[in-house]
Amino acid sequence: MKRMILVLAAVAIAGYSFGQKKPKINQAEKAREEGNLGEAKEIIDAAIEHEKTKEDGKTWYYRGLIYASLDTTSNPQYENLANEPLKVAMESFAKADELGGKSEYYISDANGLPILKSQQLQTLWGYYLNKGVEGYQAQETDKAVENFTKTQWVMPKDTTGYIYAGLAAQSGEDYATATKNYYSLINDLDYQSEDIYNSLIYIEGTVNKDMDKALKLARDAKSKFPENPDFAKTEINYLIQMDKIDEARSGIESAIAKDPGNSSLYFTLGVMYEELEQKDKAIEAYAKAVELDKTNFNANFNLAVLHYNNAVALVTAKNNLGITTEDRKKAKAMEKDILAALENAMPYWEEVLVLEPENRTALESLQYIYSQLKLNEKAVKVSKKLEALGDVE
Structure with missing residues (x-):
């Protein structure tokens, strides 16, 4: 008897599952366009679980649009319907691309013209960028950083969000966030900027008191921007602060021995002597640099x-x-x-x-x-x- 009840229960559950209606994903998008985000979310959440819609790229595309709308809505009724809705949106777009073909997803505007996913992402990126600028101008650096960071989620390869997030965080003395963004720029995105290196050197050397990191950054920057004399001066300054004067001198003199006609090396030697307040030797080195070039x-x-x-x-x-x-x-x-x-x-x-x-x-x-x-x-x-x-x- 007990076995029969279990079998009947299993049949009932299977029958319920089989009898569930297929979610209408177009209705979810229509609800989003009309501003009914609660309804849109309910339909699309069901659609990503249903057998007949969960492998449809369009389902995930609409989910991305709906969750992005949840993140940008100004309607308090919908502001807390989801945790980290933008992250969910971007994950959904990625899933849509994985399931989709070569053609790009789109929706139609009021005139029936297509609005491509790439255009929608560009608009979303611009929204967060503007919100970040507004926060920065209002001296609300936390809000600025939050929105600039969201531009990174939307367009991970675009450097703008990282630059602005770093600057805003540094302005608000959130140096950990600032360095995270700056290192992402130079290491991950290959964005080489003198200003970014200067900021990193300042934070690592002056704020974090990590002279080894600051010295490495100065040397990297000197290599990348050989025409900028400030990085050579910074390198020497840190070597002197770290009581590595002999290393500074021997390094420059060794380089000069290998390349005696190099004007820039004599300039660097002059900078070192100037930092050591040995002005006569500095003048001599600079004069040699000018003689050569x-x-x-x-x-x-x-x-x-x-x-x-x-x-x-x-x-x-x-x-x-x-x-x-x-x-x-x-x-x-x-x-x-x-x-x-x-x-x-x-x-x-x-x-x-x-x-x-x-x-x-x-x-x-x-x-x-x-x-x-x-x-x-x-x-x-x-x-x-x-x-x-x-x-x-």
């Missing part, structure tokens, strides 16, 4: 600055002297040294101006130098160039 902008610029700063230091010392007879003698003697330092700086500033004709720092420095050296015609020309550039914004 007259167009080495950074070496010319640093040489000009060092000589010019020598003059400034002398002027400051002279101005701090008193009015005694001995002080006046010292001041007069110092005037020659000041003019000599300005004369030393002048050719390098002039070369900087050849390489960058609108370099304001060079123009302003030369204006002062020409005036002090009584080179009035040159001073007038430089003044006119500065006037033409206008005020700094």
